[in-house]
Amino acid sequence: MAEPLLGHLDPAFLAILDRVQGRLRQAFRTVHPLTLPISGTGSAGMEACLVNLLEPGDAAVIGVNGAFGERMCAMVERIGARPVRVEAPWGETIPPERVVVALERHRPRLVGLVHAETSTGVAQPVVEIAAAARALGVLSVVDCVTSLGGMEVKVDEWGIDAAYSGTQKCLSCPPGLAPLTFAPAALERLASRKTPVSSWYLDLSLIGRYFGTERVYHHTAPISMIFALEAALGEVLEEGLEARFARHLAAHRALVAGLEALGFRFPVAVEHRLPMLNAVIPPFPDEKLARKELLDRFGIEVGGGLGPLAGRIWRIGLMGTNATLDVVDRLLAALRTLV
């Protein structure tokens, strides 16, 4: 990010953009041409998917078992479309068969799922739902903000039509961009809209002309953020996706063993736990004070609970460069002084 700036139409910068797009395709495991970073944080990626694919009056089946499923519903409503909620309690997965039943019944324009619910630490099964959606002609939109780069995301093999992520989770890049990929079916949907996309800034039919071969100016790209993403993706791919996933899993397992010994409990079922976002019930009478001490005395920031889990859980991130046994040991050592 400290590199001198380039103009957003400078050939040297356009070569970097090409490289970023290529690396994003590798990270998403896709060959989709429209794979690019949206100029905003992860929520801008969510909004970009929904505003480009939905028109007023459309139905959208949304899996809701945490804050980010709720956010999808809020965005769907603002578009004038109709969210059909398939819910599960915060901390549990949504059974895929319940989502498929809703798809068969409502025949919506799309189904929205949060692959890694950052608010609860739950990994949502998406493969079966994406396959059923494709068979029904329903587009699948998957939030990979916290999963990309930290656990398997296979856009093409799983048949996902639109996916987005953020840069600041398992890609270990500062926040500020939202990687996004659109399959041909999503692009066809975009091309066949009857109404314009409600957001000019996020209109992928315009943005795609800057990222494509035409290089038509749409908005000024956030140059330094693109530099950062190029470098971060370079590190991800140099390590290798499989090795990176294994590292996240190893750090997660060490954390589980260490925390359970300290009296922490893990509310999420073992088979649905996210390796990079650990929801835990802390053994402290005043969880907020304990988090403050962690930050003030040890420089370690741990997330609090959101929504119905506020004050009840901690959310411990082990993402990207932080997913190491050393980091786990440092956290455990700090916690031992507090229990």
Added chain:
Amino acid sequence: MAEPLLGHLDPAFLAILDRVQGRLRQAFRTVHPLTLPISGTGSAGMEACLVNLLEPGDAAVIGVNGAFGERMCAMVERIGARPVRVEAPWGETIPPERVVVALERHRPRLVGLVHAETSTGVAQPVVEIAAAARALGVLSVVDCVTSLGGMEVKVDEWGIDAAYSGTQKCLSCPPGLAPLTFAPAALERLASRKTPVSSWYLDLSLIGRYFGTERVYHHTAPISMIFALEAALGEVLEEGLEARFARHLAAHRALVAGLEALGFRFPVAVEHRLPMLNAVIPPFPDEKLARKELLDRFGIEVGGGLGPLAGRIWRIGLMGTNATLDVVDRLLAALRTLV
């Protein structure tokens, strides 16, 4: 930007946010509490103003004499509102009295003006229009992307209700944020909407709760960009706004003298020329080749014309740290080898 990251709810980061907001108020010359950087580039600031203030069916009088007035109209239409265009040829100002007549006739929700049209190098008079708008109960929205930090922008004294900018022009910060300020009248309008803001990501009633005293999470702030903006605004205010404006003007005058001697012509009337964005008619038979040589041989990037001015003008930026006599001399020396 190379500083280690902080969490977006870390007290140390929130103190930086407070400082950024205070410095933005100084730059905009306003006391409005809702003054903050939108998490996107300049066009996201434009869209934020329009989506928060307009509802479907509203009329919006837009001054159109270049690419960015056109962009405002495009955004107004996507909201389902109705743009009332008051036009002038690209390269000329829009006579304020014509805008005022349109305000009296259409009684729109807002009037949108581009203070510094980056596509043409024209400074649009806004003071008289803002005053007339306020008298008629019409909100004024002013694009200060290229003017902020390079020429006078007095939000409170001029009675502007909403203004936005970009970071990469005269603030000399990388692109990626859109400074924005909303006057109480704009906030009242936001509070009295009958329909939700069409964009969740840009909804200022939600964003304002993160930037206000509540610190309610909305979306993850682009941390490194905020660091950069804090530093850039520090430099702007350390130099002093008046000194900075004088420096831009001095560089502009040196450029005019030097370019006229080389056979360049300035199509914009003297009294309406922007100091930081110089529209010039180059004396080269192949203007595109000359720009390529400037970039390849001298590392100097000059903008081409847009829209009806494509292939006819160059747009020479002298913005922020680049608005110096040394930079002008370097450009003139390079151009002398080409003419």
